[in-house]
Amino acid sequence: xxxxxxxxxxxxxxxxxxxxxxxxxxxxxxxxxxxxxxxxxxxxxxxxxxxxxxxxxxxxxxxxxxxxxxxxxxxxxxxxxxxxxxxxxxxxxxxxxxxxxxxxxxxxxxxxxxxxxxxxxxxxxxxxxxxxxxxxxxxxxxxxxxxxxxxxxxxxxxxxxxxxxxxxxxxxxxxxxxxxxxxxxxxxx
Numbered sequence: 753x754x755x756x757x758x759x760x761x762x763x764x765x766x767x768x769x770x771x772x773x774x775x776x777x778x779x780x781x782x783x784x785x786x787x788x789x790x791x792x793x794x795x796x797x798x799x800x801x802x803x804x805x806x807x808x809x810x811x812x813x814x815x816x817x818x819x820x821x822x823x824x825x826x827x828x829x830x831x832x833x834x835x836x837x838x839x840x841x842x843x844x845x846x847x848x849x850x851x852x853x854x855x856x857x858x859x860x861x862x863x864x865x866x867x868x869x870x871x872x873x874x875x876x877x878x879x880x881x882x883x884x885x886x887x888x889x890x891x892x893x894x895x896x897x898x899x900x901x902x903x904x905x906x907x908x909x910x911x912x913x914x915x916x917x918x919x920x921x922x923x924x925x926x927x928x929x930x931x932x933x934x935x936x937x938x939x940x941x
Contacts, residue, residue, distance in 0.1 A: 753778065753838055754855035755935055756846035758899070758907070761891040762867030762884075763860045763919045764927075766842050771928035773840040776935060781834060781841040789833040798829055827902050843895065847913060848903040856935050859913040860927065862920040864888075914938075 755772060759765025766782060773780040790796040830844055841850070847857040862870070871884040878884050899907035910916045915934055917927045 753935055753939060754846075754850050754853055755840045755858065755931065756850055756855050757840065757842050757858045757860060757931070758847055758895075758913070759842070759860040760862065760867065760908070761888045761895075762870040763862040764870065764924050765860045768860060768919070768924060768928045768931070769840050769842045771925070772931050772935075775928065775932050776840070779835055779839040781839045781844070781846070783843070786830060786833055786844060790829075793833065795829060795832070845899055845902050848899075848905060854938070856915070856931070856938050857913045858931055858934075859908055859910070859916045860919055861908070861916070862918060866920045 753776065755769075755776070755778070757765055757769045757772070759768075769782070770780055772778075779785075786799070787796065790799050827845060827849060831849060834841075834849075837853075846855070847859075851857065867888050868881055868884040871887055872878050872881070875884075875887060878887055896907040899905070905912055915931065917930065919927050922930065
């Protein structure tokens, strides 16, 4: 079973992904997992730009030969670090990369006030609403830019996901439960 979770900043995507992975007994694939796997395989230097620089710098420095390879060099490197099956992936264009495997694809968002509150509570150095808004704008912009550059698909487009959930409306635990239920339905097909 593969579950892919994309999310807006401040919508508890990693927290929900962690809950889903635990409930389903799956490996959680996030930036930390990819960094550690790249370090273990000696390929971290090839992906270092992705983790350490703003999105515009990343796009200028990475090989975006989407015609030469199906996903370009960057996503090809990421694919080499991923397990074959049985994981929950957060971000990393996984909804695009694993669509052909019948993966469950989820997009999470929350309302702006909740996003701001979450960022102010969880991100070190963010002390006021203006800083939180700027952080959210930059991070969502980075996610959108990278996703669209590597997949040629719009980030957050509901037609590209099996489920879209508003965490502000549903709640963190309920979103996790809903994703697990949807994954179980998908398994029965």
